[in-house]
Amino acid sequence: MEHRKIKNKKHYIYEHISEFYNSHQDKTPIEDWRKGKEGDWVWSDDKRIVQLLKVVDKIKHPNDRKNYKYATGYVRTIVGTFLKKKNCKMDTDFSKHPNRYTFSGKNPKSVKERIGVTQREKIFATNVAVGMGPVKAYMDAYNSDDELQSRRKATILLKQERVMQEVEKSVLDIAKGMGLDHEYVLNKLKCLADSSSDDGIVLQSTKELAKIIGTSGITVKSREMGIIGMFQGFTPEQLEKAERPELKEIKGDNNDMS
Secondary structure, three states, X not given: OEEEEEOOEEEEEEOOHHHHHHHOOOOOOEOOHHHOOOOOXXXXXXOOEEEOOEEEOOOOOOOOOOOOOOOOOEEEOOOOEEEOOOOOXXXXXXXXXXXXXXXXXXXOOOOOOOOOOOHHHHHHHHHHHOOOOHHHHHHHHOOOOOHHHHHHHHHHHHOOHHHHHHHHHHHHXXXXXXXXXXXXXXXXXXXXXXXXXXXXXXXXHHHHHHHXXXXXXXXXXXXXXXXXHHHHOOXXXXXXXXXXXXXXXXXXXXXXXO
């Protein structure tokens, strides 16, 4: 389960009904969140259980127009604010709601639809690059204590091109701090290919050079493995000496995700 705090009070989101009943044996989540009352627990449209912290049954038109029926009201959860409309979906993805107190007429883009990386995704990518491990990297970036959920979300993030590009940037920043670049790697391989007395080393070095400059005809199928291989080879001492430019602090209260 995930949770966030408001005025030092924890508000939980439950992944499974069994989790919910462990803490709320006398409660039953409401299927249609639009019919819930303030304080009720409801099922979100992404099939998680969350509490309605505020319910407003009428939205006043800014120009006091009578019979305004754009929406019958709105609800607020620990994640965000949602209009009570048939085509409005309630989700429990903090990354879609940088501010829980505002809402828009359309749902934010999903993780798979987004083009640019969010601040949380940048933190996640940097954590992965320094060898933290995807699950722990997600839990740290998104302030989550749900390992199962974090594992699922981390897997989704690592499949996104923009996130892997951010991981690659982080790795390159670390390598640069260690004095490693393409010229350094090519020179080392060239020296081995030219001067080694071991024919096996000469052959392997030549093959690696051919891959790098694109003359071997071999397609590298998994760029991600190459990236992971790079940062797994760094020692803790090397990582400590190599610092990536500090990420900007996320504005707003520390309970929200961007």
